[in-house]
Amino acid sequence: MTSTGLVALSVTLGVGSAALSIRFASRRGAIQVGSWRASATVGGSDSGMYERAAIATHALFVLNRDETFYYRAHTDDAGADLDARCDYEIGGRTLDARWWSITAYGGDDFLIPNQERRYSFNMANLAKEPDGSFVIRASARPKPGNWLPLGGSGHVSFALRLYVPSAEISSHPERAALPSITGRCP
C-alpha cells in the first residue's frame, strides 16, 4: 500500500470511529430512569469532549442543568428501539418543574411532519385524569385522547424537557418519577 493509501486509511478509521463514538455518546447518559437517559453535565463547562460533540450534532444549544433538565428516550421500557411503525403509550404523572413537555422527533432530530401539526404535549395542553395521571398515545395512526402523531417509518425518539426543575430533580435527576414508555408493534 502506498503512503497516500495509508493516510487515507488512517483518516477513514479516525473519522468513522469518531462518528460511532458521537452516536454512542448521544444515546447514553450517566443518568437512566426507565428508558429515559440524561447527562448531568450537558450544556455545562464540565462537559467532556465526546459530550460536546454529541450535543453539537444531536441537541445543539441545550441549557445547563439548573435551567433545564433534558431526558431523551430512544427505546421503550422493554429496551426495543423506538420505531415510527409502532404504537407507544407514555404514561405518568405531573412532573415537578416550572413547566415540562414531551416532544417526538424523527431520526434526523427534527419535528415529525403530520397533518395535525402536533409535535408535543406540555403540562398545559395535556388532558389529564382527575388524579393528575396522563397517557400520551404516540402513533402514526390516529388515537383517542392525547395523540402524538409519528411518521410512517424509521427511528423516532422522545425528549422530556423540565424547565426550571425542582431542587429535588436538579439534585437527584436519577430519582425523578418519569413516565413509562410501553410499545406495541404490528
Add this chain to the structure above:
Amino acid sequence: MTWRRRIRWVLAGAALTHVVAIWALPRLIVRAVRHRLAAQVGMNHIRHAPLPDSNWRTIVMPSPDLLYSACAYDVSDRPLLVTAELPEGYWSVSAFAENTDNFFVRNDRTVANRRVRVIFSSQPYFQDPGGGTVVQVPSKTGVILFRQLILDRDDLPKALAIQRAATCAPL
C-alpha cells in the same frame, strides 16, 4: 516499511484524526450556525424565528412550544448589548461559547426588576454605565439564544410583539 510498522502508523494516524474530529466538530457546527445567522441579519444582530414546526431545519431538536430568537456574536472589537422586555410566562436569554458550552442564562424570574440589560464583553473589568449585567465571555464568538414559552396559540400575537422588542447590538 514493514507491515507491522505500517499498521502502527495507520493506528496512530487514526487515533489523531479521531481526537481532532471530536474536538473540532462542535466548534465547526457552532461556527456554521453563526455564519448562517450573520448571513441573514449580520453579526451582532438578532434574528427572530417563527414557532418551530416540521419545516424547521435551523437547529436540531427545536421545542415546538418555544418562540426562538438568535444572535451570532463577535465581541473581538466591541462589547455586545442585549435588551429585552419580559412576558408573563417563561422566558430566558442564554449564551453559548464556540464549543457549545452554555455559559450564561437568565430567565424571567432571575432577572432583577423585570428589566433585561446584559453586556457581553471580552474584557475582564468592563463597567456598564447603564447598570446592566456584565458577562465576560469565554470565547470572543458564539451564539445568544432567546426562548419564550407559548402555552396558548391565542397568545402568539402578543408574544411576537415581545419577541420583536428584544435587541442585540454592538455597544
